Amino acid sequence: MPEAVLAFGFLLVGVGVMLGLYxxxxxxxxxxxxxxxxxxxxxxxxxxxxxEETDPDRPDR
Structure with missing residues (x-):
């Protein structure tokens, strides 16, 4: 029985996180x-x- 409660708790947390991200x-x-x-x-x-490509201030030129 405690394992089922723990598994259900993890399921609720997972669904809550997914819903929050959504x-x-x-x-x-x-x-x-x-x-x-x-x-x-x-x-x-x-x-x-x-x-712009012709910008003289461009640092990589």
């Missing part, structure tokens, strides 16, 4: 920001994206 991911992706291409490129550059 809710967190669902909340994160429920309202995405929609941008046009130019605005998305500007936002990516602000966040540290790659600069």
């Amino acid at each position: 809710l967190v991911i669902s909340a994160e992706t429920s309202n995405p920001t929609v941008l046009d291409r130019e605005a998305a490129e500007r936002e990516a550059k602000v966040r540290g994206g790659h600069a």
